[in-house]
Amino acid sequence: MEPIVSIENLSKDYETGFWKKKQVRALDGVSLDVMPGQIFGFLGGNGAGKTTTIKILMGLIFPTAGTARILGRNIDDVELHREIGYCPENPYFYDYLTPLELLKYFGALFGQSSSKQDEKSRELLTKVGLEEKDWSKQLRKFSKGMLQRVGLAQSLINDPKIVFMDEPMSGLDPIGRREVRELIADLRQNGTTVMMSTHILGDVEALCDEVAILTKGKLAASGTLYDLLQKNEEHRSFEITVNGLAANSLIAELAARDGINVNANPTGVTITVSDENDVESVIHASRKLNGTLVSVLPVKQSLEELFLSNTNNPPA
Numbered sequence: 001m002e003p004i005v006s007i008e009n010l011s012k013d014y015e016t017g018f019w020k021k022k023q024v025r026a027l028d029g030v031s032l033d034v035m036p037g038q039i040f041g042f043l044g045g046n047g048a049g050k051t052t053t054i055k056i057l058m059g060l061i062f063p064t065a066g067t068a069r070i071l072g073r074n075i076d077d078v079e080l081h082r083e084i085g086y087c088p089e090n091p092y093f094y095d096y097l098t099p100l101e102l103l104k105y106f107g108a109l110f111g112q113s114s115s116k117q118d119e120k121s122r123e124l125l126t127k128v129g130l131e132e133k134d135w136s137k138q139l140r141k142f143s144k145g146m147l148q149r150v151g152l153a154q155s156l157i158n159d160p161k162i163v164f165m166d167e168p169m170s171g172l173d174p175i176g177r178r179e180v181r182e183l184i185a186d187l188r189q190n191g192t193t194v195m196m197s198t199h200i201l202g203d204v205e206a207l208c209d210e211v212a213i214l215t216k217g218k219l220a221a222s223g224t225l226y227d228l229l230q231k232n233e234e235h236r237s238f239e240i241t242v243n244g245l246a247a248n249s250l251i252a253e254l255a256a257r258d259g260i261n262v263n264a265n266p267t268g269v270t271i272t273v274s275d276e277n278d279v280e281s282v283i284h285a286s287r288k289l290n291g292t293l294v295s296v297l298p299v300k301q302s303l304e305e306l307f308l309s310n311t312n313n314p315p316a
Contacts, residue, residue, distance in 0.1 A: 091151030
């Protein structure tokens, strides 16, 4: 199966300064593929290069080096835009239009009939969770979260094969985030590919088939979440929860052992051990002190830890 998005050695330099110009590299030799039907998460801190990459793919800015293809066609093919959707982080629309008028306008740009424009606009405004009473209000009266919903709707007006979303949850409350997550999941169910940049790691874990992490313009890691998180499985630790114990008592009992951390909790203690062989020793010591064993759990690397480790240790 051919990738729906293929990026090869993509780089982008910006010129900064007034008198003494200098080049700043915002994107540095990034290569990655997005396969059809995926929800692909694009992660990175502020200034990592996420938005720069998406703007290059949209043809809004031009790369300094490298190539990119969408649906097997070069990104400079203008006709390509009939088959893709784009929702920027901060969508800006004509202030005095209503959501219905705006979506009908975009529908007309794609050659839709008047009846199709009306039908599709109403369908999408309902799908993104914008209340019907707001469909006839001017956009200048909308909050950031409401504008974000309209932006999501316009990105789907042409039934695109792939949608690019830059921080799609920006400005949304918890209910709105849940509704947009459900919308994105429905897109995958219907065969639409989604490539989204975000810094909300919980949304990535809930939605994404694959992720790429950018750090200072370079690709730090990419792959499925399962594969990326399993790489450090051999270094996992264990967390043991025991009720009815004082932390000081257990610390004294285990004083001769290294690599064991004991922390008090409201009902007892939580013990973290770095060596599986220490689990039995901790359980034995806890029972000796009349503690009640609650759980023994392996501690796997979280997406947050993976993100921070790649952000704090960028590729050379």
